[in-house]
Amino acid sequence: MELFSSVSETDQSTGFFRLKMQSDGNLVQYPKNTSDTAPYSYWSATTFGTGDKVTLNFDVDGNLYLFNATSFKLQNLTSGVYKTKGTIFMMRIDSDGLFRLYSHGLGNSSRWSVVWNSTSDRCDPMGLCGLNSFCISNDLAPGCRCLPGFASVNQDNRTSGCERNFTAESCKSKGKKYTLEELENTIWEDVSYSVLSQTSKEDCSQACLVDCNCEAALFKDGECRKQGLPLRYGRKAEEARKRSAQTSSSSSVVYLFL
Structure with a gap:
């Protein structure tokens, strides 16, 4: 029900940001150690009120989407129109608080590339900077x-x-x-x-x-x-x-x- 960021690229202990699949059907990003309330949300899928059985799904073609209890697709987070042959995908919350989808070609010179961000504003994640x-x-x-x-x-x-x-x-x-x-x-x-x-x-x-x-x-x-x-x-x-x-x-x- 909840996914956390790491502290940094080199420190994989629990970081400062989290992604939560809420019981009201909404997928929301919060800082760590805050209440699950609107003042602390810095991104959401805006699917609140859609039921307590909503799930986040991740397909091999890189498509991220939300299903409800009747397997109705509530929302596509990503377009899913990506090259799939010889390509793998990864989703994670990065240490900067952004929820991202990456692709990686299996060729020798390929690197991980960002194909989707939860937000384009790098200052959206609450708590990116310290006190005062x-x-x-x-x-x-x-x-x-x-x-x-x-x-x-x-x-x-x-x-x-x-x-x-x-x-x-x-x-x-x-x-x-x-x-x-x-x-x-x-x-x-x-x-x-x-x-x-x-x-x-x-x-x-x-x-x-x-x-x-x-x-x-x-x-x-x-x-x-x-x-x-x-x-x-x-x-x-x-x-x-x-x-x-x-x-x-x-x-x-x-x-x-x-």
Whole structure:
């Protein structure tokens, strides 16, 4: 019912992403150690509500498809129109979180080639970058950037995340010593502890500055969501356009730093 990625090409232990055939009939990708709920889904076959006997099938011709209990084909994930003579196929969730189909010709010079991806957006997989960092596409390849006022814990390991590059002062002097920097169209997991409605961006910033618990604020459409650290599943909204209404162009996340 569930398939996991590996940590990397060379480390085959359990990685950070999973593919689940749910009891509601939907095939969904999630980060590891999350609930099976919509906020944590970064790809699905959109076949929810089709029954508890749906299966993912993989034919020798490279066709990936979903069957229900009556052997009715609900959906073709791949076209299945591939060269089959002298060719083998493989499906897997790669360490970058994408569900892929590969083909391999049996000739001497042939290599594994990608013939299908679950998504073309390399920043879609939630958790590709570590805590307090966000994913951004650079020439189709994903990269990780730290929040303002943060530095990478380990530059050789993007999942290690980022930590503050300064020592936070007492909250009593917070409003005088700190400023807020705005990151347009950037989203994280919604772990808001307070929501202010019908407010402005300036009022949202001030509300965060005078709140000892507030270290970040998401302002969108007149709503201010106060958050604390650490934040996870960060990415630029244009790289996460299929996820939720928070990906609208009016979204902005404001982060606290010296």
